[in-house]
Structure formats: structure tokens, C-alpha cells
Amino acid sequence: MSTSIEVRTKKRIGEGWLLGKMVAFLAGALMSASVLAVEIGETAPSFTIESLNSDETVSLGDFKGKVVILDFWASWCGPCLVAMPKLSALSDALPKERAALVAVSVDTNPKRALRFMKKMGATYDSLIDPSGEVAAMYNLPGMPTTFVIDQDGKVAARLVGFKPGDEAELEREVASLYDK
């Protein structure tokens, strides 16, 4: 009698253990999928990556005290074709002592990215993130994604995608942060 109860209890414990394992597995899978994107007001994750145009490495921290337009782009991204000439004009118009445009290409082939920049006549330099490590840190919701980061390193605005006219919005956003 007691043996039968013991067997049934053990069986129940075994089933509970299996069910617990399954729930843990499912929870882990869901948690790994729901890493949140960098939102407005959060501190922009710092990074140090190689420049596309030279052998230098550049950090986000190098621009501390300036308003930063951080633009993630790729040569295979359609709206980036539209964005690049507009961002070139915007970059030329920015007061260098107060703001900077930091472009990050997520192309896996740096040569292709460089060719694209030359073809589009980009007047600014870019960084290269071929492994997508920095893009993953920012968990980009789409391509391209542009962040406006204030002098304290906090995200002030985020623009997903690009359409003509967005450059004016970016310029307004940057200008509003100068006297912060």
C-alpha cells in the first residue's frame, strides 16, 4: 500500500520535473527573443569600432559633449539610398564644435560599403560593424535607424526608416539640444 503511494508520488514528482524543465525552456526562449530596443531617454550603449575610411578605431565616447546623430545604414538597404545624400547635406551644415554625424555601416563587406558611399557621394566618414555587434547592442527595429544622442550620451530621438523631409526633422531635433 505504502509502496504504491510512494511510486505514484515519485511519478508525479517526475512529471512535475519534466513540466518544470519545459516551462523553463520556453521562458528562456521567449526571454532571449524579447531583448528591448534602445529607447528615448536611455543611455546610448558605448562602443569602439573601426573606421570604414581609415585604419583608426572610433568610440562613441569620443563625441562626448556634442550632439551626435548616430546613423545605422547598409549598402543593401533601399531607404539608405535616399538618406545618404540628405545626411551628407545635413553633415555639412552641422556646426562641427557642437554636433557630429556618426554613421555605422552594418555591411559584412567593407569594400562594398565604401563603394556605395563613393557612388552616393557621401561627404562624411563611416564606421563599420560587419559582425553586427553594435547593431545588436542597439537592437535596431529596422534599417536604417537613426538616433539623436544628447551631450550627456542619452538618446533624445529615434528615427526608423527614412523618407525625404526626415533630415529637416533631424536638424530641428539636433538644434533643440544645442542649448541644453
Next chain:
Amino acid sequence: MTSKMKCTWLFVCLLTLAGCQAVAPWEREVLAKDEMSWTSDPLGQTLEQQVHFSKEAASGGLGSAGGGCGCN
């Protein structure tokens, strides 16, 4: 089927869910290639869709904007 077997089958089914993985926007370089699109003749498909929409008086439901690159 015993409950233990049911649990095992459920676990196996859950394991297969691990194969359902969304491709991050910055990892869609290969998907953005022309040869990865559903049609080999995008212009022809647009024309066909135009005819179809005109006949049916309805449009949409054939995919998302921006193609494979996930661009907005």
C-alpha cells in the same frame, strides 16, 4: 499514450520551435538580394497585380513593403 509520453512529445514539439527564428533587420543582407525575391520579374508582377486589383476591386495582402531587406 501515457502522460509521460505526452510530455515527451510536447517537449520534442517545443524543441522544434527553436527553429523559428526572426532575422534581425541588420542581418538581412542576403535576403535583400534580388535573387531572394519571390519573383524573377518584379515589373511583370506589378503589372499582373494592377490587373488583378482592378478586376477584384481590392488590393493588398501580397506581402510587406520594402522587400526582403526589412526596410521601412
